[in-house]
Amino acid sequence: IITMKDIVREGAQILRKVTDEVVIPPSEEDKETLLCMLQYLKNSQTPELAAKYKLRSGVGLSANQIGLDKRMFAAYIVDDKGEHEYTLFNPKIISHSLTMIYLQQGEGCLSVDRAVPGYVPRYERIKVKAYDITGDEVVLKLSGYPAIVFQHEIDHLNGIMFYDHINPNNPLQLPENVDIKSVF
Numbered sequence: 795i796i797t798m799k800d801i802v803r804e805g806a807q808i809l810r811k812v813t814d815e816v817v818i819p820p821s822e823e824d825k826e827t828l829l830c831m832l833q834y835l836k837n838s839q840t841p842e843l844a845a846k847y848k849l850r851s852g853v854g855l856s857a858n859q860i861g862l863d864k865r866m867f868a869a870y871i872v873d874d875k876g877e878h879e880y881t882l883f884n885p886k887i888i889s890h891s892l893t894m895i896y897l898q899q900g901e902g903c904l905s906v907d908r909a910v911p912g913y914v915p916r917y918e919r920i921k922v923k924a925y926d927i928t929g930d931e932v933v934l935k936l937s938g939y940p941a942i943v944f945q946h947e948i949d950h951l952n953g954i955m956f957y958d959h960i961n962p963n964n965p966l967q968l969p970e971n972v973d974i975k976s977v978f
């Protein structure tokens with residue numbers, strides 16, 4: 795199983811690399827790895843397992859965060875509609891809203907062992923083209939918190955960290971002339 799020791803921390807070059815596309819249809823090994831990444835997220839949101847294995851409660855994990863130069867990520871989001879599991883290869887944002895959102899509390903990262911205060915502007919709505927675990931092409935429309943998680947993970951696959959989006963001079967400054975609102 796994946797635990798915190800498998801998660802690469804900031805400073806590692808792989809977190810700054812644009813990761814390589816995965817060959818579609820995905821190999822058994824790539825499918826297995828992606829499912830293990832999803833399992834980490836589910837384990838980390840299960841109190842007993844999170845405590846037992848000392849896992850940080852994660853909602854998303856990209857392959858380069860476990861040292862793999864592969865364009866794939868898993869996300870596991872529980873909301874009032876239930877559990878949403880995503881295991882995607884070669885995700886691409888094909889369109890997005892002009893309006894933006896940001897998490898009121900700012901963002902963190904499984905690969906960042908420190909708090910970095912500041913607002914991270916994200917698109918409010920995104921349309922993503924990707925391949926699912928069986929290698930079928932899917933087009934997903936996301937908004938709000940799930941859209942933020944996807945943008946955070948797709949950024950990782952492009953070597954971008956959440957704090958790259960924070961205004962260095964004034965972390966709580968929001969972009970000018972942009973329709974942006976906070977999401978709790």
Ligand SMILES: CC(C)(C)[C@H](NC(=O)Nc1cc(F)cc(F)c1)C(=O)N(CC(=O)NO)CC1CCCC1
Pocket residue numbers: 839850851852853854855856859901902903904905942943946947950
């Ligand atoms: C950095 C960390 C704090 C571990 C963050 N976890 C998180 O948001 N957990 C969470 C949130 C809930 F709303 C409900 C719940 F059950 C658990 C996270 O996994 N990520 C993903 C990451 O680092 N991927 O590389 C950071 C988030 C910041 C914005 C989107 C993802």
Ligand SMILES: [Zn+2]
Pocket residue numbers: 902903904905946950
């Ligand atoms: Zn992250």
